[in-house]
Amino acid sequence: MTIRQFKAVALKELSSSPSPALDIDVLLCFSLNCTKTHLLLHYNEELPLENLLWLEKAVEKRKTGLPVAYITGHKEFYGYDFIVSPSVLIPKPDTEILTARAIDVITDVILKRPSSVLTVCDMCTGSGCIALSVLKSLIDEPAVPRELIPAFTLVDISAEALSVARENARHLIPDEYLERVRFIQSNLFEEVPFLFNVILTNPPYVPAQMAAELLEDGRNEPLLALDGDAGADGEPASSCDGLSVIRRLLPECAGHLVYGGSLLMETGEYNAETAAGLAKECGFKGVNILRDLENQLRVVECHYQSLH
Ligand SMILES: C[S@@+](CC[C@H](N)C(=O)[O-])C[C@H]1O[C@@H](n2cnc3c(N)ncnc32)[C@H](O)[C@@H]1O
Known part of the structure; x- marks a missing residue:
């Protein structure tokens, strides 16, 4: 599955989130350890299986209402990267x-x-x-x-x-x-x-x-x-x-x-x-x-x- 295809499927899955597109981009960037620009430039590339499996689990967690920051364990604050947990x-x-x-x-x-x-x-x-x-x-x-x-x-x-x-x-x-x-x-x-x-x-x-x-x-x-x-x-x-x-x-x-x-x-x-x-x-x-x-x-x- 390509990044683009994953995003289309995940957008439907997360339709109840107030910010589905942002949530998916943050999860993709975290999983692939890349920037948003890199994501855009590689939209048609295949997702490695390991990342795809992690992303599918992440979307399931997000569907329960769990914030993206608790899924990735990180949140940017004042330009710095903070580790977070529940x-x-x-x-x-x-x-x-x-x-x-x-x-x-x-x-x-x-x-x-x-x-x-x-x-x-x-x-x-x-x-x-x-x-x-x-x-x-x-x-x-x-x-x-x-x-x-x-x-x-x-x-x-x-x-x-x-x-x-x-x-x-x-x-x-x-x-x-x-x-x-x-x-x-x-x-x-x-x-x-x-x-x-x-x-x-x-x-x-x-x-x-x-x-x-x-x-x-x-x-x-x-x-x-x-x-x-x-x-x-x-x-x-x-x-x-x-x-x-x-x-x-x-x-x-x-x-x-x-x-x-x-x-x-x-x-x-x-x-x-x-x-x-x-x-x-x-x-x-x-x-x-x-x-x-x-x-x-x-x-x-x-x-x-x-x-x-
Ligand atoms: C609104 S959060 C603020 C966390 C962080 N300073 C921030 O701005 O994101 C409030 C914090 O106060 C702590 N807390 C609640 N009651 C407290 C108390 N009686 N004494 C000390 N800390 C308390 C909670 O554990 C929580 O971490």
């Missing part, structure tokens, strides 16, 4: 807004006050996509002195998620910077006895009912990564606005930031304003909400006590 949320383009802003904020502080190494926490790190993209971008930025590359602490309650984050650190970060990355398994800041200059976080913020509905499409993402109504002990909390985790997290962030430190926190477009109000109640100043590429309210940015 233990972690698949990194989303919306989160690139927080990542880009974090790089600007951290670079600015490093260049204005080049005296000490900054400490950055990525709370609820999952695959590590935020912290590791920020770190990799700073390493790749010649204006940032090597000795001032910050130290990162990646925290998650899930041991499985942390082992994916560790794998991504080994995969993306050059060996000489790996000692600047530490991993802590913790329920929010319970096991984290350190202060930070910057806290980055994409916590679970989806209302419980909405999270359950999202998962009905077979995407298989961890409920723990989405359900913002989970209580401190994992039991359902009393709120249903998706902000239960954030209500516990904000005062803990205040207690773990140095004076003048920055917090960047992703939220839902439906609860960003309430989350920003909660940040003010916890003593954060300069509270601002950044919009994503679809102009939706997405990231709460604020500073503990002082802007400087």
Whole structure:
């Protein structure tokens, strides 16, 4: 069977996917280890049997609703290749807004006050996509002195998620910077006895009912990564606005930031304003909400006590 013939058959099989042509191209490129251009130039070539068998299985999995990223085990985020498994949320383009802003904020502080190494926490790190993209971008930025590359602490309650984050650190970060990355398994800041200059976080913020509905499409993402109504002990909390985790997290962030430190926190477009109000109640100043590429309210940015 040629690539073209396979694509025609698979398009029919995946007609219920929101993006069948894209799904098939990603699966073909992954299986053949080639670019989209290479695929187009070789459309009429026969698929090797081994690839065809893998692709047929991949299409069957995709038909169950399993995302392509879990089938290939990879997802591109902020231009970097992340390893993913169903233990972690698949990194989303919306989160690139927080990542880009974090790089600007951290670079600015490093260049204005080049005296000490900054400490950055990525709370609820999952695959590590935020912290590791920020770190990799700073390493790749010649204006940032090597000795001032910050130290990162990646925290998650899930041991499985942390082992994916560790794998991504080994995969993306050059060996000489790996000692600047530490991993802590913790329920929010319970096991984290350190202060930070910057806290980055994409916590679970989806209302419980909405999270359950999202998962009905077979995407298989961890409920723990989405359900913002989970209580401190994992039991359902009393709120249903998706902000239960954030209500516990904000005062803990205040207690773990140095004076003048920055917090960047992703939220839902439906609860960003309430989350920003909660940040003010916890003593954060300069509270601002950044919009994503679809102009939706997405990231709460604020500073503990002082802007400087
Ligand atoms: C929305 S995902 C974010 C993952 C990743 N940072 C990203 O942006 O793709 C939330 C993460 O928070 C973790 N998590 C949920 N409750 C937590 C808690 N109480 N303490 C620490 N991590 C938690 C989940 O395991 C999940 O990895």
